Amino acid sequence: MFDNLRRLIDKIKPNFVEGGKFGWLQSTFEAFETFAFTPNTVTRHGSHVRDAVDMKRAMITVVIALMPALLFGMWNIGFQTSLNAEDWPYELGTAASWWYCLWFGFLRMLPLIVVSYVVGLGIEFMFAQIRHHEVNEGYLVTGLLIPMIVPVTTPLWQLALAVAFAVVLGKEVFGGSGMNFLNPALVARAFLFFSYPTHMSGDKVWIAADLWGTDAIAGATPLGELAAGSLPSDTALDMFIGTVTGSTCETSVIAILLGAIVLLVSGIASWRIMLSVILGGGAMGLLFNLIGANDYMQLPFYYHYLMGGFMFGAVFMATDPVTSAQTNAGKWIYGLLIGLFAVMLRVLNPAYPEGMMLSILLMNSFAPLIDHCVVARNIKKRERRKEAVR
Amino acid sequence: MIKIKKGLDLPLTGAAGCRVSDARSIVSYAVKPTDYVGLVPRLMVVEGDEVSAGDVLFCDKNDERIRFVSPVGGVVKAVVRGEKRKLLAVVVKRQTGNGMSSPLSFDNVDDLKQKMLHSGLWTLLRQRPFGIVANPDTTPKAIVVSGFDSAPLGCDYDFALQGREDDLCRGLETLSMLTEGTTYICFRPGQRLAQSVLSHCGKVNVQYVEGPHPAGNVGTQIAQLCPINKGESVWTMNIQDVTVLGHWVATGQYCPERVIAVAGPLAKNPHYYQIIAGACVEEIVRAQVLNVDYPALECSKESMQSIRVISGNVLSGTRIAQDGFVGAYDSLVSMIPEGDYYDFMGWLMPGLKKHSFSRTFASGFIPNCMSGLFKVLPEELQPRFDTNTHGGVRPLVFTGDFEKVFPFDIYPLQLLKACIVGDLELMEKLGIYEVEPEDFALCEYIDPSKTDIQPIIREALEKLRKEGM
Numbered sequence: 072m073f074d075n076l077r078r079l080i081d082k083i084k085p086n087f088v089e090g091g092k093f094g095w096l097q098s099t100f101e102a103f104e105t106f107a108f109t110p111n112t113v114t115r116h117g118s119h120v121r122d123a124v125d126m127k128r129a130m131i132t133v134v135i136a137l138m139p140a141l142l143f144g145m146w147n148i149g150f151q152t153s154l155n156a157e158d159w160p161y162e163l164g165t166a167a168s169w170w171y172c173l174w175f176g177f178l179r180m181l182p183l184i185v186v187s188y189v190v191g192l193g194i195e196f197m198f199a200q201i202r203h204h205e206v207n208e209g210y211l212v213t214g215l216l217i218p219m220i221v222p223v224t225t226p227l228w229q230l231a232l233a234v235a236f237a238v239v240l241g242k243e244v245f246g247g248s249g250m251n252f253l254n255p256a257l258v259a260r261a262f263l264f265f266s267y268p269t270h271m272s273g274d275k276v277w278i279a280a281d282l283w284g285t286d287a288i289a290g291a292t293p294l295g296e297l298a299a300g301s302l303p304s305d306t307a308l309d310m311f312i313g314t315v316t317g318s319t320c321e322t323s324v325i326a327i328l329l330g331a332i333v334l335l336v337s338g339i340a341s342w343r344i345m346l347s348v349i350l351g352g353g354a355m356g357l358l359f360n361l362i363g364a365n366d367y368m369q370l371p372f373y374y375h376y377l378m379g380g381f382m383f384g385a386v387f388m389a390t391d392p393v394t395s396a397q398t399n400a401g402k403w404i405y406g407l408l409i410g411l412f413a414v415m416l417r418v419l420n421p422a423y424p425e426g427m428m429l430s431i432l433l434m435n436s437f438a439p440l441i442d443h444c445v446v447a448r449n450i451k452k453r454e455r456r457k458e459a460v461r
Numbered sequence: 462m463i464k465i466k467k468g469l470d471l472p473l474t475g476a477a478g479c480r481v482s483d484a485r486s487i488v489s490y491a492v493k494p495t496d497y498v499g500l501v502p503r504l505m506v507v508e509g510d511e512v513s514a515g516d517v518l519f520c521d522k523n524d525e526r527i528r529f530v531s532p533v534g535g536v537v538k539a540v541v542r543g544e545k546r547k548l549l550a551v552v553v554k555r556q557t558g559n560g561m562s563s564p565l566s567f568d569n570v571d572d573l574k575q576k577m578l579h580s581g582l583w584t585l586l587r588q589r590p591f592g593i594v595a596n597p598d599t600t601p602k603a604i605v606v607s608g609f610d611s612a613p614l615g616c617d618y619d620f621a622l623q624g625r626e627d628d629l630c631r632g633l634e635t636l637s638m639l640t641e642g643t644t645y646i647c648f649r650p651g652q653r654l655a656q657s658v659l660s661h662c663g664k665v666n667v668q669y670v671e672g673p674h675p676a677g678n679v680g681t682q683i684a685q686l687c688p689i690n691k692g693e694s695v696w697t698m699n700i701q702d703v704t705v706l707g708h709w710v711a712t713g714q715y716c717p718e719r720v721i722a723v724a725g726p727l728a729k730n731p732h733y734y735q736i737i738a739g740a741c742v743e744e745i746v747r748a749q750v751l752n753v754d755y756p757a758l759e760c761s762k763e764s765m766q767s768i769r770v771i772s773g774n775v776l777s778g779t780r781i782a783q784d785g786f787v788g789a790y791d792s793l794v795s796m797i798p799e800g801d802y803y804d805f806m807g808w809l810m811p812g813l814k815k816h817s818f819s820r821t822f823a824s825g826f827i828p829n830c831m832s833g834l835f836k837v838l839p840e841e842l843q844p845r846f847d848t849n850t851h852g853g854v855r856p857l858v859f860t861g862d863f864e865k866v867f868p869f870d871i872y873p874l875q876l877l878k879a880c881i882v883g884d885l886e887l888m889e890k891l892g893i894y895e896v897e898p899e900d901f902a903l904c905e906y907i908d909p910s911k912t913d914i915q916p917i918i919r920e921a922l923e924k925l926r927k928e929g930m
Contacts, residue, residue: 118775249855
């Protein structure tokens with residue numbers, strides 16, 4: 072079967088090369104061809120053998136790491152509705168209800184994911200074709216991340232707009248994946264947050280009322296409750312497991328940690344960043360504990376890990392290799408500051424209940440500066456060595 | 462003892478066994494200007510000329526004292542030229558044996574330099590930065606010789622130089638005359654050669670280096686012992702060439718014999734061959750394909766298909782034709798399969814036989830949990846190495862990986878980017894003088910973006926060198 076497919080591809084390939092009938096679809100064709108078959112290109116010189124990992128493999132590893140959070144998120148969408156909706160078809164707590172939660176969430180997530188991929192990849196393919204580049208795999212991850220960090224009731228047209236904004240202005244204008252300085256998924260999230268605040272925050276966005284549409288049932292997130300001046304009604308254990316309200320797939324710390332294990336074992340994401348974000352957040356939380364001026368400050372520091380998108384951000388967003396600091400020392404500084412600012416924003420600025428997104432975007436823009444300083448030290452060291460010889 | 466922590470040993474199959482075949486009867490030899498970085502050759506012979514071993518074939522146009530000589534006596538069979546009449550190789554067909562001479566002595570350094578230049582041995586000396594043939598008008602701050610090859614399938618010098626210890630020591634003593642600084646030689650702890658050097662050459666500083674590849678690369682050792690600053694130079698010589706030098710000093714004879722390893726997954730009977738520098742590999746390769754002892758008879762075209770022959774190691778060696786010639790500085794010929802195949806859903810499959818530095822393939826989990834059970838991995842679990850790139854070229858996206866295999870106090874990604882944009886000043890600041898392309902070979906290997914890093918570094922160095930000229 073593979074041989075037949077290969078033969079078919081080889082047969083139609085001449086139509087898609089430069090000057091062929093469908094020459095204008097070259098990049099698209101190449102994307103699908105290399106999707107089916109790893110290309111037969113060989114090394115010409117230099118290192119004659121190459122590592123088996125390529126961009127596709129690396130990106131698919133991240134997608135796999137996202138799966139636990141995605142699956143739990145789907146189930147939780149259904150679960151939250153089942154708790155609050157009046158016409159839930161199954162008795163709560165039964166196996167049937169459990170499975171229906173997953174199915175319900177799957178049907179709610181599917182349009183979000185499809186819209187994100189269709190719009191995002193469409194733009195990516197277009198840019199690749201105009202530039203005569205191969206299509207970059209970066210969007211495989213970004214396209215999944217975006218629906219995972221928005222409220223379930225986000226209107227599809229808003230999502231489409233945000234995706235287009237993020238891909239064009241967050242990435243392609245800089246030259247595509249690898250050249251951007253802001254995490255495109257967070258650019259999309261920020262676009263939604265500032266353009267359509269009524270759909271992105273408050274109490275009436277987090278729980279889907281029914282299978283279709285953007286109607287929502289009231290229900291505050293733990294962070295929302297804190298911003299409103301009360302303590303979270305959910306227990307720490309609930310928040311750790313993730314059976315609380317929040318953006319679609321960010322609630323479960325367990326599921327996110329499973330993904331973190333995949334990322335760390337495979338070596339795709341930086342353990343330095345993950346660890347330092349967590350340390351930074353904890354340090355700020357402890358500092359607030361010491362000050363203890365209000366209820367929020369007295370909240371045990373580890374609550375910050377459990378609430379909102381802190382862990383999701385630490386594991387999947389801050390570790391984006393393109394937009395994070397690129398030197399190892401820089402990664403520590405970058406991560407620590409993300410953690411610090413995220414908790415600081417949460418506690419000190421009730422207008423933005425969730426500080427993680429803004430904190431990562433802020434440090435994204437500072438990452439080149441951090442790297443510059445780290446590299447400057449190395450340069451100075453080299454200059455000193457030279458002077459010592461004289 | 463210097464401990465190198467960063468690096469990677471590739472588990473290629475087909476390491477050379479401890480056995481030597483005599484292949485000095487090979488007829489065809491070549492000296493290739495392309496083996497020498499930045500060389501503009503001036504041809505000194507024409508086809509049909511008779512030459513004896515040590516006669517000049519071509520010289521450096523910029524410094525005619527630097528002569529490239531014939532390794533054997535015979536007739537100039539061909540002058541091979543490429544595009545724009547670029548001189549690619551001078552092929553000599555061997556006819557006569559070597560002449561007789563007498564031991565040499567040197568009055569002073571200049572006398573030694575003179576004689577080395579005249580004999581053609583000078584071209585075995587290379588200088589860093591730039592990797593060019595050493596400039597005889599300068600004095601290096603140190604000379605460093607690597608006593609072991611840590612590259613995949615690398616030559617075991619303890620075995621290859623058996624019985625040549627005297628020549629080695631004499632060569633090292635001679636080398637140490639060329640610098641006012643220290644002459645270092647680096648060995649793995651426990652290497653037999655180290656003992657001979659320690660007991661016979663007092664002038665040479667013996668160092669021990671431990672760790673994965675690139676611990677044996679002279680660049681790694683220089684970075685540890687005497688990092689190169691702008692304006693300085695360090696000279697290096699391959700350890701086999703040091704014995705050639707020692708032999709020349711003792712006998713006055715230019716006798717560039719060396720023992721090379723022929724190895725790799727496609728070498729059916731990998732072992733060592735005694736050759737004369739620049740030998741044609743055709744018969745050796747054939748013998749390896751047919752699994753017979755050298756010399757081998759004709760073999761079918763099919764059995765020779767899809768074999769890549771590399772002079773040097775798989776990470777930084779030079780691709781040569783199946784009837785090509787061993788490179789001037791190489792002690793290893795690697796034979797690996799070409800990888801021009803399509804791999805269905807290669808990016809998704811578990812990949813039990815795919816080697817990766819990252820642990821994104823099933824193969825990444827085998828050695829760790831299985832090596833306790835098996836001394837040698839069963840064949841089904843051995844990773845397969847070929848020339849497939851395993852993916853298309855992409856922009857540099859991932860960070861922090863190069864550092865894991867790059868044992869220098871240099872930021873590899875930042876230096877690479879400086880080289881790509883051609884910012885000479887930044888390159889200097891980031892330490893370009895301390896590296897050669899081969900030092901980036903492992904970075905190139907593990908790079909998921911499939912960037913050809915070594916040519917970028919070479920180009921940048923050449924640009925810098927021409928700027929300084």
